[in-house]
Amino acid sequence: MIDLLFRGGLRLLTGAQTFWKGEAYPYPEKVQVYFANHSSHLDAVLIWSVLPPELRSKTRPVAARDYWNKYRFRRHLSQKVFRAVLIERTHCTKENHPVLQLTEVLDGGDSLIFFPEGSRGGGEETGTFKSGLHHLVSRFPDAEYIPVYLENLNRVLPKGEVLPVPLICTVTFGNALPLIADESRNDFLHRAREAVLNLKREL
Amino acid sequence: MDPQLKILLGVIFLLLGIASGIGRVLEKRSEKANAVIRNLNARIKAWWVMCIFFSLAVLIGPKMTLVLFTLMSFLALREFVTLIAPGRGDHRALFWAFFVITPLQYYLIGIGWYGLSMIFIPVFGCLWMPIRNALTGETEDYMARTALVQWALMICVYFVSHAPALLFLDIPGYAGPNAKLLFFLVIVVQMSDVLQYVWGKTLGKHPIAPSLSPGKTIEGFVGGVLSASLVGMAMFRITPFSWWQAGLFSLLICIMGFFGGLVMSAIKRDRGVKDFGSFIEGHGGMLDRIDSIIFSAPLFFHLVRFYFS
Structure with a gap:
């Protein structure tokens, strides 16, 4: 019920036009990691909400613990409705390291929505990708890494704002990123970022 | 139900039925997938949905009609504002436009307060938008940005609201x-x-x-x-x-x-x-x-x- 209301509300706010450029969709054999540009707290849940039901039920957004664990309502949404994987952004230790958490989820057969930039950028620009995505790929190569480009969401809920403004947003899914053996970390991160940004240019 | 309204609705849906029939025949006759015919059928299908929604709202009563028009204004505003591609400085003013001014305009029409509903957006809305935008301290493109928000309200909300105002x-x-x-x-x-x-x-x-x-x-x-x-x-x-x-x-x-x-x-x-x-x-x-x-x-x-x- 809350799930339906929440997705309905999100749809009213964002219009959520969805494009699938990839071929692998819609019945992937492997688990998937959707990685996207990050500009708003709503990013992860928007991708989650536009996925078809059979994929959505086994896809978990990766979200910041400090934001989504703050109030009861957010906690309820993130844990009960979209089963977010809450990760620590500031106090990372060996035990709670995000990458460990994420590989566990993938091992369990669930897919992930992941934002390689880490914290949200200023808005328009897509920042450089942090090493997290590379860690994930090297620890779990047996997944499909799908680039996703989000447009306009930073305008719906810009940094520092609490109240959203409705705008039509687009979510573009691309082809799974081919993994190349012995690719250096920087090359890989650069290629991954290009894969996301290319979806923007095709619009 | 009013007997004339009954006839009117009957004619509308009869015409839609005929249109759907023609669309189907055309689709069968053309051998290869014809983009024009496909578009025509998509349009006819959408007409069904729009006519059903509109008729239902009007039949339920003026309040429901106002709700429908509020939603239409909301969606229109969402499209208009998307084209404006607003910056950070517009955010708060736009929030007001969507969630305060739009519903209030239709509320004023619904309670039959003719005078206020006719000046609410052109006077008070258009006074408040530049004030709210100025309060953000963002001056880049201030005039153009403010004018666009005002115009968006006039086109997507104020003008549209005259249609359901006929009911009152x-x-x-x-x-x-x-x-x-x-x-x-x-x-x-x-x-x-x-x-x-x-x-x-x-x-x-x-x-x-x-x-x-x-x-x-x-x-x-x-x-x-x-x-x-x-x-x-x-x-x-x-x-x-x-x-x-x-x-x-x-x-x-x-x-x-x-x-x-x-x-x-x-x-x-x-x-x-x-x-x-x-x-x-x-x-x-x-x-x-x-x-x-x-x-x-x-x-x-x-x-x-x-x-x-």
């Missing part, structure tokens, strides 16, 4: 719910759009505004406006007008509707898009569908109020 007019000697008057306006406007399209596709040769909208032709305009006016004239029994008054009103509605489409085309050209959105399959966005109502509703409302109320 007190017209002496007019029997039956004012819903029929709203139906009159909407049917004439939409028939004009459809007939202009049909005349333009069949006979259209001379573009009327090639730089704005190459699809619009003189033949389409004249044929569409005149034939839609005849349709409006034929409906005079459901209105408080005599037959020639209904014809004149229809002519005016059609011409304003045409200009509405032209203005919206100019906006889309300016921003380099073809449609305002993809909300209604085959029709584009909400604004693409209601552009002619936006421009005809205020004029129709005030003329009816002046001469008949």
Whole structure:
């Protein structure tokens, strides 16, 4: 019920036009990691909400613990409705390291929505990708890494704002990123970022 | 239910049924997948949905009609603001526009407070938007940004709200719910759009505004406006007008509707898009569908109020 209301509300706010450029969709054999540009707290849940039901039920957004664990309502949404994987952004230790958490989820057969930039950028620009995505790929190569480009969401809920403004947003899914053996970390991160940004240019 | 309304709805859905039938026959006859026919069928399908929603809302009552129009304004505003591509400095003002000013405008119309509903957005809304924008301290493009937010409110909310305002007019000697008057306006406007399209596709040769909208032709305009006016004239029994008054009103509605489409085309050209959105399959966005109502509703409302109320 809350799930339906929440997705309905999100749809009213964002219009959520969805494009699938990839071929692998819609019945992937492997688990998937959707990685996207990050500009708003709503990013992860928007991708989650536009996925078809059979994929959505086994896809978990990766979200910041400090934001989504703050109030009861957010906690309820993130844990009960979209089963977010809450990760620590500031106090990372060996035990709670995000990458460990994420590989566990993938091992369990669930897919992930992941934002390689880490914290949200200023808005328009897509920042450089942090090493997290590379860690994930090297620890779990047996997944499909799908680039996703989000447009306009930073305008719906810009940094520092609490109240959203409705705008039509687009979510573009691309082809799974081919993994190349012995690719250096920087090359890989650069290629991954290009894969996301290319979806923007095709619009 | 009002007997005239019953007949009206019967005719609308009968025509839709015929259109669907023709669409299906055309689709079967053409061997390869024909884009024009597919688009036509998508449009007819969307017409069904729109007619059902609109009829239901109007039948349930004026309050439901207002809810429907509030939603339409909300979606139109969402499309318009998306084209503006607002910056950080507009955020708070836009929040007001969507969640405070839009519902309040329809609330004022619903409680029948004519005076305030007519000045609410042009005076108070247009005073508050520049103030709220100034309070953010963001000065880059301040004038253009503020003007756009004001204009968005006028086009997507204020002008549109004149259509449901017809429901709250007190017209002496007019029997039956004012819903029929709203139906009159909407049917004439939409028939004009459809007939202009049909005349333009069949006979259209001379573009009327090639730089704005190459699809619009003189033949389409004249044929569409005149034939839609005849349709409006034929409906005079459901209105408080005599037959020639209904014809004149229809002519005016059609011409304003045409200009509405032209203005919206100019906006889309300016921003380099073809449609305002993809909300209604085959029709584009909400604004693409209601552009002619936006421009005809205020004029129709005030003329009816002046001469008949």
